[in-house]
Amino acid sequence: TLHIARPEKGKTLADFQNIYNSIAEKMKSESAYDDGTGYGPVLVRLSWHSSATYDKNDNSGGSYGGTFRFKKEASDVLSKGLENATKFLDPIHSEYPWLSHGDLYTLGGVTALQELGGPKTPWRPGRVDTGPETVPAHGRLPIPEGNASYVRNYYDRFGFNDQEVVALLGAHILGKTHLKNSGYDGPWDDDTNIFSNEFFGNLLERKWTLEKNAASNMQYNAKGGIMMLPTDYALVQDPKYLKYVKKYADDQDAFFSDFRDIYVKLLERGISFDDSIEPLVFKTLKEQLK
Ligand code: HEM
Ligand SMILES: Nc1c(Br)cnc2ccccc12
Numbered sequence: 520t521l522h523i524a525r526p527e528k529g530k531t532l533a534d535f536q537n538i539y540n541s542i543a544e545k546m547k548s549e550s551a552y553d554d555g556t557g558y559g560p561v562l563v564r565l566s567w568h569s570s571a572t573y574d575k576n577d578n579s580g581g582s583y584g585g586t587f588r589f590k591k592e593a594s595d596v597l598s599k600g601l602e603n604a605t606k607f608l609d610p611i612h613s614e615y616p617w618l619s620h621g622d623l624y625t626l627g628g629v630t631a632l633q634e635l636g637g638p639k640t641p642w643r644p645g646r647v648d649t650g651p652e653t654v655p656a657h658g659r660l661p662i663p664e665g666n667a668s669y670v671r672n673y674y675d676r677f678g679f680n681d682q683e684v685v686a687l688l689g690a691h692i693l694g695k696t697h698l699k700n701s702g703y704d705g706p707w708d709d710d711t712n713i714f715s716n717e718f719f720g721n722l723l724e725r726k727w728t729l730e731k732n733a734a735s736n737m738q739y740n741a742k743g744g745i746m747m748l749p750t751d752y753a754l755v756q757d758p759k760y761l762k763y764v765k766k767y768a769d770d771q772d773a774f775f776s777d778f779r780d781i782y783v784k785l786l787e788r789g790i791s792f793d794d795s796i797e798p799l800v801f802k803t804l805k806e807q808l809k
Contacts, residue, residue, distance in 0.1 A: 522583035524645025559631040560694025565604035566628020581789035584649030585620025600700035621646025637714035638779040641798030667757030685763035686777040692718035702734035708744035719768035
């Protein structure tokens with residue numbers, strides 16, 4: 520499968536900054552969502568799930584075709600909860616019907632990441648919607664029960680190495696598990712809507728206890744209302760992953776730049792962008808205050 524980027528005709532940075540601002544303003548006005556967590560984390564998760572179907576073996580899946588808009592893809596039980604994110608973005612698409620869904624879902628994640636204090640993340644337009652026949656079969660999303668070799672093997676399908684996998688999973692500092700979505704529990708009383716390297720400090724410094732939760736799934740719990748999935752905890756069980764967990768726990772700047780790089784790589788995986796397409800870097804709302 521070939522995915523050639525074709526940027527929307529005659530659109531400039533200012534046009535895309537307008538969309539960024541519409542999403543960011545809507546995040547601000549609907550900040551009560553999910554007990555005050557806001558829409559940021561679930562928008563980041565949507566950008567990940569819309570890219571997570573990628574397979575390097577035939578260059579299929581990935582963010583290009585915007586196929587998450589089809590129920591056939593969005594109905595994957597492992598994507599439960601993401602209907603909140605697509606419902607949030609529907610009015611944005613109505614306001615800017617010229618924007619492809621692939622560009623919308625990835626721009627939504629970049630906007631959320633920056634508005635939650637994450638790194639400035641270059642973004643390129645040009646994903647082109649493809650039809651329902653291009654929706655990849657279910658089974659390409661990761662399961663939370665996996666161990667380190669499961670995680671390593673899973674991301675091998677993207678061609679991501681150990682350093683990239685650890686950096687990418689640092690996104691789990693954002694948001695929460697919801698028992699009704701994934702069968703993984705909270706309770707959450709930490710700030711889950713500020714991007715930082717604390718996911719790694721939590722892994723190394725907290726005392727983790729493996730417990731069966733209310734849905735009979737095993738999860739790692741710590742005092743002070745945070746948890747880890749088995750796939751999260753795998754990062755400290757595996758010595759090769761552990762090396763990067765320590766690096767990122769000690770060095771927030773290194774985490775921010777490595778996360779930015781692998782997040783861009785994820786959102787663009789499988790797409791051929793012409794070098795003439797300048798990556799766009801958006802201003803946050805705060806940076807635009809008159
Ligand atoms: C081994 C790979 C991964 C697994 C098994 C996994 C699994 C999960 C699960 C079970 C949830 C809870 C969903 C819910 O109950 O609402 C979740 C939430 C989340 N995931 Fe992941 N994830 C993985 C990788 C990623 C990546 C690569 C990113 C982003 C780069 C990401 C971003 C998020 C975010 C931001 C949330 C919070 C969503 C919310 O608060 O509504 N995840 N993930
Ligand atoms: N905030 C999280 C932490 Br802290 C650890 N793991 C997660 C997995 C999914 C969603 C959120 C989290």
